[in-house]
Amino acid sequence: MxxxxxxxxxxxxxxxxKDIFNTxxxxxxxxxxxxxxxxxxxxxxxxxxxxTLIDKLKKIKNIRIxxxxxxxxxxxxEQSTPPKKKIKVSREELYAKTLNSSxxxxxxxxxxxxSAIIAIFGFSTDNIAVIIGAMVIAPLLGPNIxxxxxxxxxxxxxxxxxxxxxLIGSLIAYFISIFxxxxxxxxxxxxxxxxxxxxHYSDIIIAIASGIAGVLAFTTGYAISxxxxxxxxxxxxxxxxxxxxxxxxxxxxxxxxxxxxxINVVSLILSGxxxxxxxxxxxxxxxxxxxxxxxxxxxxxxSVIMLLFFxxxxxxxxxxxx
Numbered sequence: 511m512x513x514x515x516x517x518x519x520x521x522x523x524x525x526x527x528k529d530i531f532n533t534x535x536x537x538x539x540x541x542x543x544x545x546x547x548x549x550x551x552x553x554x555x556x557x558x559x560x561x562t563l564i565d566k567l568k569k570i571k572n573i574r575i576x577x578x579x580x581x582x583x584x585x586x587x588e589q590s591t592p593p594k595k596k597i598k599v600s601r602e603e604l605y606a607k608t609l610n611s612s613x614x615x616x617x618x619x620x621x622x623x624x625s626a627i628i629a630i631f632g633f634s635t636d637n638i639a640v641i642i643g644a645m646v647i648a649p650l651l652g653p654n655i656x657x658x659x660x661x662x663x664x665x666x667x668x669x670x671x672x673x674x675x676x677l678i679g680s681l682i683a684y685f686i687s688i689f690x691x692x693x694x695x696x697x698x699x700x701x702x703x704x705x706x707x708x709x710h711y712s713d714i715i716i717a718i719a720s721g722i723a724g725v726l727a728f729t730t731g732y733a734i735s736x737x738x739x740x741x742x743x744x745x746x747x748x749x750x751x752x753x754x755x756x757x758x759x760x761x762x763x764x765x766x767x768x769x770x771x772x773i774n775v776v777s778l779i780l781s782g783x784x785x786x787x788x789x790x791x792x793x794x795x796x797x798x799x800x801x802x803x804x805x806x807x808x809x810x811x812x813s814v815i816m817l818l819f820f821x822x823x824x825x826x827x828x829x830x831x832x
Contacts, residue, residue, distance in 0.1 A: 511557040512537070512580035513600075515564070518550050519573040526570045527551070533566060535559025537583065554583060561600040565794065577603060601663075601791060604729065608659045609668065611652025612675040619682065621649040626683040629750040630690050636700045641747055650679050650745040654775060655728060658782025661809045663793050664802025676775070680749060687750045691757020698755060698763045706751040706767040709824045714817060717774045721781030729789045745774050766827060773820050780813035 519526075521544065531539055535556040542550035555563055560577065567575050577600065625647035632640030653675035660668030698707055752767035783806055793799045 512583060513555050513557050513560040514578045514580050515553040515555060515560065515567070516550065516576040516578070517553070517567060517573055518548055518576075519570060521547055521549055523570055523572065524549060530563070530566055533559065533563045536563070554580065564600050564602055575602075601794070604659060604791065605663075605668070607728070608652065608656035608672070612656035612668075612672045614675050614678055618649060618675065618679065621647055622679045622682050623686065625649055625746055626686045626750055629747050630687055630694070630754060633696060633700065633702055633747075633751060633754055634694050636702050638702060641702055644746055644750070645744055648745065650676060650683075650749075651724065651778075653679065654745070654778045655725065655782055658725065658779050659786055659791070661779070661783050661805050662786040662791055662802065664798055664805050666805075669805075680771075683746060683749055684753045687753025688757040691754035694754065694758070696754040696758045696760075698760050703751055703755070703763075703767075706748045706770055707755075707763050709766060709770055709773075709827050711821065711824060713770060713824075714773055714777060714820065717777030718781045721778040722785050724778070725782045725785035726789070729786070729791065745771065745778075748774065769820065769823060769827075773817075776813050776816050776820070780810065780817070783809055783813075 531553070533555070535558065537554045537556065539551060539553040542552060544550070553563065564575060564577070567573060625644045628647070629641055629644035632638070632644060653672045656672030657669050657676065658672075660666065660670075660672055696703060698704060748767045748770040752764045752771065755761075755764035755767060787806065793802050
């Protein structure tokens with residue numbers, strides 16, 4: 511995979527580019543037409559090396575950097591040996607993606623409402639195909655990944671933004687489900703509902719594995735893989751199932767489905783933090799990394815404690831329902 515890095519900078523800063531074009535992984539570079547007092551260059555580079563190039567470019571004053579995906583280039587190029595820790599997507603690209611996906615705007619709220627309604631009527635008709643449609647929309651996946659990335663980078667503002675978007679989206683979906691549950695009278699005996707009530711230890715393993723796959727797809731740019739993750743991690747359906755059961759008067763069953771939602775959220779954040787770090791995603795400076803290391807440790811410990819608690823609750827759940 512490749513990245514096309516476009517840069518625009520003042521003409522007086524041209525000398526700052528002297529060592530830039532020697533960056534490992536660069537396939538080709540060329541100058542665009544200059545205009546007014548600025549110069550424009552384009553650099554074609556292998557994706558695993560794009561982070562190094564971007565870090566160098568960011569040191570140049572008054573520079574504008576634009577990064578785009580390149581599917582292929584003709585003729586094919588000889589591949590350089592990538593770094594040991596492959597970063598397919600740069601830190602800046604990840605940050606921009608997660609920031610956008612955790613923004614509370616009319617699109618995010620609309621997607622929450624639509625996916626909740628689709629899931630509600632999927633459960634009411636016990637139609638798995640319709641429920642999968644709600645899973646694929648997956649508006650709550652972005653805020654979870656934003657939270658995990660924020661913890662990895664030690665960026666508390668991104669963590670707060672992700673958690674707040676997750677909270678708002680969850681509350682909207684939950685209250686819509688409760689409201690419609692009053693009128694639909696959902697039975698806990700419906701097959702798709704019962705799957706969200708009777709929890710198993712494997713639910714935690716599936717959630718963690720799906721979280722790892724999701725972050726790997728996110729960091730390597732394989733967006734198509736995220737569709738399978740959206741279905742597997744299933745954040746919104748258990749939340750909707752809980753709201754429907756609560757509105758229908760099945761309060762204990764409602765708590766059981768809500769537990770599955772929290773298991774998925776915590777597992778996704780935990781696996782996200784671990785996978786981001788494994789992929790080599792870290793702050794730029796050593797002092798930021800020192801602070802981020804503390805946040806990561808605290809988040810991992812807290813997540814593990816919560817998962818152990820969830821395992822205990824699943825054990826109690828089995829005693830009650832079996």
